[in-house]
Amino acid sequence: MIDNPLPLTVLLASPRSFCAGVERAIRAVEDALVLTGKPVYVRHEIVHNGRVVDELRRKGAVFVEELAQIPDGAVAIFSAHGVSRAVEREAAERGFSVLDATCPLVRRVHLEGQRHAKAGREVIVIGHRGHVEIEGTTGQIDGIVHMIDSVAEALTVPVADPERIAYITQTTLSVDDTREIIAALKARFPAIQGPDVKTICYATQNRQLAVRVIAKRAERIIVCGARNSSNTNRLCEVAASEGRQALLMQDPKDLTLSFIDGAAVIGLTAGASAPEDLVKEALAQLARWRRLTVEEVCVTHEDAHFAPVDLSRLITQLANAP
Numbered sequence: 447m448i449d450n451p452l453p454l455t456v457l458l459a460s461p462r463s464f465c466a467g468v469e470r471a472i473r474a475v476e477d478a479l480v481l482t483g484k485p486v487y488v489r490h491e492i493v494h495n496g497r498v499v500d501e502l503r504r505k506g507a508v509f510v511e512e513l514a515q516i517p518d519g520a521v522a523i524f525s526a527h528g529v530s531r532a533v534e535r536e537a538a539e540r541g542f543s544v545l546d547a548t549c550p551l552v553r554r555v556h557l558e559g560q561r562h563a564k565a566g567r568e569v570i571v572i573g574h575r576g577h578v579e580i581e582g583t584t585g586q587i588d589g590i591v592h593m594i595d596s597v598a599e600a601l602t603v604p605v606a607d608p609e610r611i612a613y614i615t616q617t618t619l620s621v622d623d624t625r626e627i628i629a630a631l632k633a634r635f636p637a638i639q640g641p642d643v644k645t646i647c648y649a650t651q652n653r654q655l656a657v658r659v660i661a662k663r664a665e666r667i668i669v670c671g672a673r674n675s676s677n678t679n680r681l682c683e684v685a686a687s688e689g690r691q692a693l694l695m696q697d698p699k700d701l702t703l704s705f706i707d708g709a710a711v712i713g714l715t716a717g718a719s720a721p722e723d724l725v726k727e728a729l730a731q732l733a734r735w736r737r738l739t740v741e742e743v744c745v746t747h748e749d750a751h752f753a754p755v756d757l758s759r760l761i762t763q764l765a766n767a768p
């Protein structure tokens with residue numbers, strides 16, 4: 447604690463932290479652990495946050511990257527980011543009791559891609575190469591799929607018939623960058639079909655809007671979340687696009703006194719996979735150095751809620767187990 451600390455105003459972005467899809471996915475793992483009372487296997491981090499993963503691991507969840515690491519017949523949970531059809535098939539062949547925690551909004555993108563493919567259109571998937579959601583989405587579509595992640599790629603992606611193409615997007619992209627990519631696609635392929643930026647999910651859009659608003663007044667921005675989280679990184683980019691230095695805080699030790707040096711107003715937010723506890727820990731850390739005034743800046747209220755992951759098959763299997 448510093449004697450006679452300087453004042454610091456913290457603008458707290460709202461909405462921030464967990465979205466409905468993340469809450470649903472975490473609950474699926476927790477429910478499965480309570481129901482089965484034995485290890486449950488989660489393919490990939492259930493959401494991209496080490497704090498969340500460590501907590502579930504402590505309760506008995508086992509995180510793996512490949513289904514090959516799961517014993518036959520075990521309980522297997524798919525992460526919020528979704529999986530390909532090949533993964534679904536392999537899980538069925540191996541006799542896993544599957545809980546699919548794919549966010550309903552990611553699932554909606556899968557269905558949209560499948561609908562276009564069935565109608566004979568080539569599908570351009572806008573997203574980040576190598577990201578787990580994109581592996582799932584591209585692997586859900588039977589037909590010709592192209593993945594692009596920039597305007598440059600929109601201008602060069604080869605398609606067989608420009609009259610029969612469509613695009614879909616990853617749910618956690620930058621709204622601004624994606625708009626530019628879509629504009630380039632539409633300029634090149636006037637007949638292309640797609641949803642504008644609507645398949646970037648509500649939570650991603652709201653968190654980007656909120657951080658943009660606080661960045662107008664804050665000198666620097668703290669973004670709580672993990673380095674491998676797409677939506678969290680996009681919040682840092684929005685802050686940077688407003689000319690503000692952003693600090694990605696995975697853990698309170700990432701937050702240093704030098705980051706707030708000379709600042710009177712700091713912004714604070716959290717990605718959709720980052721627990722609100724991290725925000726509280728950031729505030730506690732700042733309060734050790736400065737006399738805080740916290741002002742919450744709410745750009746919209748979120749009331750999204752998804753039905754829980756269906757556990758009925760798992761319950762029946764457990765009831766019939768010898």
Ligand code: 0K2
Binds near residue numbers: 527617
């Ligand atoms: O933002 P990412 O897609 O990397 O994923 P997380 O950080 O885990 O956030 C939750 C989103 C999951 C699916 O959209």
Ligand code: SF4
Binds near residue numbers: 552617648677
């Ligand atoms: Fe679903 Fe969006 Fe949350 Fe991803 S970020 S889990 S798509 S609500």
